[in-house]
Amino acid sequence: MLTPEDIQFYLGIFKDLSFTDLYELFKMAQAKRIPAGDVYIEQGATAKKLGFIRKGLIRAHCVKDNGDNVTLMLRWENQFIASHDTLILNQPSRFTYQALEDTTLMELDYGRMEAILDSNPKLSSYRNVILMRMLSEALERMESFVLFTPEERYLKLLTEKPNIFNRVPNKYLATLLGITPVSLSRIRKRITQAPKR
Amino acid sequence: MLTPEDIQFYLGIFKDLSFTDLYELFKMAQAKRIPAGDVYIEQGATAKKLGFIRKGLIRAHCVKDNGDNVTLMLRWENQFIASHDTLILNQPSRFTYQALEDTTLMELDYGRMEAILDSNPKLSSYRNVILMRMLSEALERMESFVLFTPEERYLKLLTEKPNIFNRVPNKYLATLLGITPVSLSRIRKRITQAPKR
DNA sequence: AGCGTTAATTATCTTTTGTTAACTGCACCA
DNA sequence: TGGTGCAGTTAACAAAAGATAATTAACGCT
Numbered sequence: 459m460l461t462p463e464d465i466q467f468y469l470g471i472f473k474d475l476s477f478t479d480l481y482e483l484f485k486m487a488q489a490k491r492i493p494a495g496d497v498y499i500e501q502g503a504t505a506k507k508l509g510f511i512r513k514g515l516i517r518a519h520c521v522k523d524n525g526d527n528v529t530l531m532l533r534w535e536n537q538f539i540a541s542h543d544t545l546i547l548n549q550p551s552r553f554t555y556q557a558l559e560d561t562t563l564m565e566l567d568y569g570r571m572e573a574i575l576d577s578n579p580k581l582s583s584y585r586n587v588i589l590m591r592m593l594s595e596a597l598e599r600m601e602s603f604v605l606f607t608p609e610e611r612y613l614k615l616l617t618e619k620p621n622i623f624n625r626v627p628n629k630y631l632a633t634l635l636g637i638t639p640v641s642l643s644r645i646r647k648r649i650t651q652a653p654k655r
Numbered sequence: 656m657l658t659p660e661d662i663q664f665y666l667g668i669f670k671d672l673s674f675t676d677l678y679e680l681f682k683m684a685q686a687k688r689i690p691a692g693d694v695y696i697e698q699g700a701t702a703k704k705l706g707f708i709r710k711g712l713i714r715a716h717c718v719k720d721n722g723d724n725v726t727l728m729l730r731w732e733n734q735f736i737a738s739h740d741t742l743i744l745n746q747p748s749r750f751t752y753q754a755l756e757d758t759t760l761m762e763l764d765y766g767r768m769e770a771i772l773d774s775n776p777k778l779s780s781y782r783n784v785i786l787m788r789m790l791s792e793a794l795e796r797m798e799s800f801v802l803f804t805p806e807e808r809y810l811k812l813l814t815e816k817p818n819i820f821n822r823v824p825n826k827y828l829a830t831l832l833g834i835t836p837v838s839l840s841r842i843r844k845r846i847t848q849a850p851k852r
Numbered sequence: 853a854g855c856g857t858t859a860a861t862t863a864t865c866t867t868t869t870g871t872t873a874a875c876t877g878c879a880c881c882a
Numbered sequence: 883t884g885g886t887g888c889a890g891t892t893a894a895c896a897a898a899a900g901a902t903a904a905t906t907a908a909c910g911c912t
Contacts, residue, residue, distance in 0.1 A: 528801055542790070634801070637900090644899085824889065825890070834870090836891095
């Protein structure tokens with residue numbers, strides 16, 4: 459059930475949608491609470507669900523053949539969270555999605571949502587907006603690997619999302635940046651010791 | 656004007672679309688030829704155009720502050736090519752899109768296309784398919800930077816698109832992989848000298 | 853208080869990459 | 883034929899990152 463506060467909240471986020479469209483979309487969503495440490499989507503899962511994080515933090519990771527634990531993605535407040543493998547590629551999720559904090563999210567069954575979206579042009583075009591936002595985020599991250607050094611990527615994350623370092627262990631952030639935790643520690647040291655100019 | 660061969664071709668590519676829908680989409684497209692070396696989209700350009708490459712190869716690149724010339728993306732046959740900056744972010748293109756070979760593409764004015772897409776639910780849903788394909792490509796590339804070493808990324812490209820190495824100078828492929836041309840040369844040497852097992 | 857767990861840092865060493873510059877091979881061309 | 887330009891390789895050195903292990907710090911728990 460949506461409270462007035464919820465409605466206020468969602469109208470703020472989804473500025474382009476009318477109230478009725480918004481209601482159409484969210485009346486089939488249900489709130490879900492995930493305690494810190496719990497897994498939201500198991501590796502190998504095939505369920506097509508789409509979550510919108512209202513509070514908390516979810517980490518997508520996998521374990522490589524050599525045993526390395528690698529963070530693929532972090533998602534936090536006001537972001538969508540879903541397994542791209544199941545939603546886009548229609549295959550079992552290669553990654554595990556786990557809450558790092560107590561997390562509350564609105565969850566939609568993607569199959570049901572698709573039907574509603576397809577029958578409502580306004581909502582359908584909103585799906586495009588969401589897809590394009592996700593695409594631009596993915597491209598920006600991809601570009602950062604080509605354009606920037608690990609140290610520059612660290613500084614970028616530091617300026618764009620400073621409080622993430624208080625919420626997520628460095629070892630998870632390191633692999634997100636494409637480096638090892640040891641290397642991240644060295645980068646941090648280099649920067650604090652850097653000559654001020 | 657679409658020839659029967661064109662129609663045959665596009666029906667093969669866009670399997671999910673009916674002929675009439677396809678015609679609707681492509682009657683506003685026009686063929687364009689770009690000689691090898693010519694720029695398709697200038698850095699700073701704002702025109703919203705969407706190209707579909709029928710033949711040839713286009714490279715997106717930029718020049719960093721330190722003078723480094725970096726390849727962001729390569730697109731080839733049966734792929735869409737567009738400046739994400741102009742289409743998605745509505746900002747001037749940060750990159751230059753240049754043909755590395757004589758390239759022929761079908762070009763659409765994205766503004767006009769949007770109007771047609773919005774008025775045709777079937778086409779609109781097809782836009783989603785395209786966006787999702789682009790998103791999965793971007794995510795896969797992004798993941799490759801987190802999961803694989805430069806050497807592994809090179810081997811991945813080699814197996815997935817072997818003939819690209821005959822079509823694109825190594826120095827462009829190197830920066831695409833996130834390394835320098837010198838480093839790519841060393842990787843190639845390491846691999847050819849690797850003990851066979 | 854003492855124990856155990858885990859994250860983070862530090863140390864040591866190896867491997868890889870970046871940087872710069874020299875060298876090689878090749879195409880183009882006057 | 884010799885010169886010019888450029889891609890690719892190689893060399894030499896510096897810088898950074900990976901691997902492994904030891905150390906430190908923080909926290910919860912009995």
